[in-house]
């Protein structure tokens with residue numbers, strides 16, 4: 001039955017999807033091109049068990065496979081037939097920010113972006129050596145250098161009441177730590193996001209229950225992707 005019209009159509013569809021997956025992988029984050037909707041959910045940058053024992057495969061399965069995917073599916077449903085269908089993800093986040101009639105568009109698009117940024121902010125435990133440029137900026141920006149950064153980042157993650165995010169950003173030539181509630185993101189500000197930590201309960205509850213502090217410490221000490229932070233530094 002290989003010459004059945006439906007088979008042919010399925011093959012073309014599958015081939016196109018495979019090409020889209022490759023394009024996303026090759027271009028790196030945040031490779032979501034203009035007019036990319038309906039697009040594919042960007043793949044995880046590592047295997048779902050790669051962050052163990054600090055973040056379990058079970059947590060990644062729900063967090064990526066359910067939470068992130070739901071924001072993505074909601075957004076795809078929402079942009080259909082709207083001008084946003086021809087916009088790239090970052091433009092959708094920025095153009096819907098702060099608009100009461102676009103709250104759902106903002107929440108879902110920002111959460112798609114924030115989560116993709118979060119996955120890339122983490123990497124399996126390995127050689128934790130910090131690249132030179134970001135190491136210099138950390139030393140220049142925080143009293144106490146890396147230990148000062150650690151304390152501020154941890155305080156932001158712990159101090160975010162309820163759901164939200166802790167961020168390391170570049171702003172006016174210096175690095176800063178900020179926190180945002182819910183889907184809010186520094187993407188809509190003058191600052192450049194470098195790294196983020198998801199402190200919504202779904203990010204840690206299966207592994208740490210109410211112990212947000214243990215999750216925050218485990219990620220800071222073992223999983224932050226400093227190569228990604230270095231790549232995000234504004235050039236020039």
Ligand code: MN
Pocket residue numbers: 063067115198200202203
């Ligand atoms: Mn999350």
